Amino acid sequence: MxxxxxxxxxxxxxxxxxxxxxxxxxxxxxxxxxxxxxxxxxxxxxxxxxxxxxxxxxxxxxxxxxxxxxxxxxxxxxxxxxxxxxxxxxxxxxxxxxxxxxxxxxxxxxxxxxxxxxxxxxxxxxxxxxxxxxxxxxxxxxxxxxxxxxxxxxxxQRTAPANAPTHIDEQESTDSEKSGDKYECQQCGFVYENDKEGTPFDELPDDWQCPVCGAPKSKFKAI
Ligand SMILES: Cc1cc2nc3c(=O)[nH]c(=O)nc-3n(C[C@H](O)[C@H](O)[C@H](O)COP(=O)(O)O)c2cc1C
Known part of the structure; x- marks a missing residue:
């Protein structure tokens, strides 16, 4: 294991x-x-x-x-x-x-x-x-x-992106562990937290971009 x-x-x-x-x-x-x-x-x-x-x-x-x-x-x-x-x-x-x-x-x-x-x-x-x-x-x-x-x-409040040898794919967490309150950018690892940002991720406009690397909203996954 x-x-x-x-x-x-x-x-x-x-x-x-x-x-x-x-x-x-x-x-x-x-x-x-x-x-x-x-x-x-x-x-x-x-x-x-x-x-x-x-x-x-x-x-x-x-x-x-x-x-x-x-x-x-x-x-x-x-x-x-x-x-x-x-x-x-x-x-x-x-x-x-x-x-x-x-x-x-x-x-x-x-x-x-x-x-x-x-x-x-x-x-x-x-x-x-x-x-x-x-x-x-x-x-x-x-x-x-x-x-x-x-x-x-x-x-x-960042994680290392995919190219870092120490990157850990947080997607490995099971669906039952996902609260829907945090979303991670699959390009850079930036985590959007609903509680901290105020606006729930789902309510962000479609053209919203990752504040760190500029990736589109579609690159984010719930963690
Ligand atoms: C905290 C942190 C640690 C990183 N560690 C490494 C690393 O050890 N090796 C690596 O290849 N990339 C690492 N990266 C990712 C690179 O810095 C990143 O992919 C960068 O955009 C590459 O830039 P370049 O394409 O201009 O060379 C790390 C990123 C962060 C934020």
Whole structure:
């Protein structure tokens, strides 16, 4: 038996992983970033093959990890975690620095960053794990703690979208468990709660869109 509640007991951080160059840069939110060896210092970044950033990392051969602080703006997470660089220029207007390999490093809401050179991409089916050797790092703010995935879910009232390795399909809950009071966007995981929003979901107009990713009302399912 696999009880996905056990997965929810695991701890993670929250990062923006960027790659590319000055003319073609992009990034995505990841909670699945971790250090795999100390000497040499190596990181692993797990990236869905459909993420626009995956192709860019493969092409560029390097990536940066920006560590978000625990009060990071929701807007940053919404932009980098629920929208694709295939549709918008996510780095436009952002505070970006370029690493030694020429990759963009997002400084907004970051307390530290790490630049990595890919030494091994590992194909794990839906995702690629990019093992990266650390080239350089910088501590930007010693005062703020890093955001955890648990804090993100709690404070931002969001769940990870389908491309996140830790995504849990809440549709797996049985019909008898569905109260009809909460509706989840199947594109980004945003949960519309009737109690919180005031207007019952059923009464929203047909052209209503998800406030996070812009998906149509039809993309929502009762949870
Ligand atoms: C909290 C959170 C955690 C996420 N973790 C991952 C992750 O570890 N790996 C991944 O591939 N996508 C993850 N995602 C999803 C991507 O950030 C998302 O699909 C993004 O839109 C991809 O952007 P891109 O197409 O511009 O690369 C996560 C999203 C959120 C909100």
């Amino acid at each position: 696999i009880d996905t509640e056990a997965f929810k007991r695991m701890s993670y951080g929250l990062y923006v992983v960027c790659s590319g160059n000055q003319s073609n840069g992009n990034g995505y939110i990841s909670n699945s970033v971790f250090q795999v060896t100390a000497s040499p210092a190596q990181m692993a970044a797990c990236c869905h093959k459909d993420n626009h950033t995956a192709g860019i990392i493969k092409e560029t051969g390097s990536y940066s990890i920006s560590v978000l602080h625990n009060e990071a703006e929701t807007a940053i997470i919404d932009k980098f975690g629920y929208k694709s660089g295939a549709d918008i220029d996510k780095l436009k207007g952002m505070n970006v620095e370029y690493g030694g390999t020429g990759i963009p490093i997002l400084l907004n809401e970051a307390i530290a960053w790490i630049e990595c050179k890919v030494v091994k991409p590992i194909d794990v089916g839906t995702h690629l794990i990019f093992i990266g050797e650390v080239l350089q790092t910088e501590l930007l703010d010693e005062t703020k703690p890093a955001m955890t995935y648990a804090e993100f879910k709690e404070k931002k």
